[in-house]
Amino acid sequence: MVTGLAVAPEFIDELVDRFLHRIVRADRARPTGLNASEGWDSVTRDGATQDDLTGDAVTGDGESDAVVGADFADQVFSGERWIGRRFVDCRFTDADLRGLVTERCEFTECDFSRADLGESVHRGSALRACVFTRSTLTGASLVACSLLGSQFTDCRLRPITITDTDLTLTSLGGADLRETDLAGLRMREANLVGADLRGSSLRGADLSGARLSGARLEGADLRGTDLAGLRMREANLVGADLRGSSLRGANLSGARLSGARLEGADLRDAVLEPTGLTTARLAGARVDVAIAVGFARAHGLLVDLTGAD
The missing domain is CATH 2.160.20.80 (E3 ubiquitin-protein ligase SopA)
Incomplete structure (x- = not known):
């Protein structure tokens, strides 16, 4: 047994970060609901933190409140409810967002290619300059939302309810x-x-x-x-x-x-x-x-x- 081996703290931190990063990447079956935190570490994917995805609604107006550049590809958020969340330049490609409910959320320049947004409900949310390529929105409902500058290509849209939306x-x-x-x-x-x-x-x-x-x-x-x-x-x-x-x-x-x-x-x-x-x-x-x-x-x-x- 080897004792007295000195290891730099920075090296240990790096190893832990890599290990946790791999766990989060591999664990696609996350707890149900935005407030469920069991089994989650405070480290998340590509710079996003647990607080960005769980807990109560995000408040405040600062840019620091937004999740920027995060990769949520292939992740499962089905049936969850997001209130007041902000995402900038994030990837939701191939993500399961079926039945997701958003209220007063902002998505700016996000990529929803091949994502499943079927039966999702969006109230007062903004999806500006977002990309939807071969995405599914059948049965989705958008009320008082903004889709300013977003692009839809080869998407499944019918039936869809769009009310008082820009x-x-x-x-x-x-x-x-x-x-x-x-x-x-x-x-x-x-x-x-x-x-x-x-x-x-x-x-x-x-x-x-x-x-x-x-x-x-x-x-x-x-x-x-x-x-x-x-x-x-x-x-x-x-x-x-x-x-x-x-x-x-x-x-x-x-x-x-x-x-x-x-x-x-x-x-x-x-x-x-x-x-x-x-x-x-x-x-x-x-x-x-x-x-x-x-x-x-x-x-x-x-x-x-x-x-x-």
């Missing part, structure tokens, strides 16, 4: 949002190119600057919506309800408008093929001379513009 600058290109209620939401400059919005409600949504080229909007409810100046090239609006909406100056070139309800809509200065309006319902719609003439010619009328101002 989708400004959110990228939902190609997203499947069929029959989703998006009425009244703030969606300024959102990317909805190629999105499937068939049967969805966008009534009264703020779509200023949004991109809707190639979007599928068959049977969508767009009543009273301001679509002025939007890019809607090749959009499919067959059977869409656009009554009382403003399409003034919108680019509808190549858009399909068969059976669309355009009663009382404002089509002045819109870029469109007048022949596409032949089967649309247009009672009370406002059009400019160019559209009126094109529409008349599409119906076989010979328009005489001689002497017109």
Whole structure:
């Protein structure tokens, strides 16, 4: 037996840190609930501490209250409840977040790729500039949240409940949002190119600057919506309800408008093929001379513009 061997304290601390780090990495089945601390050491993954993940709500406004750069990949947080937590540049890739409840939490530039957020509930939380690639959000609910600048790619979203939530600058290109209620939401400059919005409600949504080229909007409810100046090239609006909406100056070139309800809509200065309006319902719609003439010619009328101002 060897005695009297002197070992530097720094070396012992390093060994302990490495050992605990490996234990935490390997232990994916953590205790249930945010307040459960049995079996947990104070050392956690990649700079995060136990206090960042357990205990009561985080209070205070300082940057030190946030978990920054932590790696929670493959971790299990299913069914937990987080209140007032802040995460910056953290990885939740492949994490199990099913049934997670967040209230007044902030996630900034976090990666949720392939994470399971099914049946999760978020109230007053912000997920800003976050990445969701092939993530699952089926059955999720977002109430009074912000998704400012977040990007959704190849995600499973239906069914999803989104209420009083800010989708400004959110990228939902190609997203499947069929029959989703998006009425009244703030969606300024959102990317909805190629999105499937068939049967969805966008009534009264703020779509200023949004991109809707190639979007599928068959049977969508767009009543009273301001679509002025939007890019809607090749959009499919067959059977869409656009009554009382403003399409003034919108680019509808190549858009399909068969059976669309355009009663009382404002089509002045819109870029469109007048022949596409032949089967649309247009009672009370406002059009400019160019559209009126094109529409008349599409119906076989010979328009005489001689002497017109």
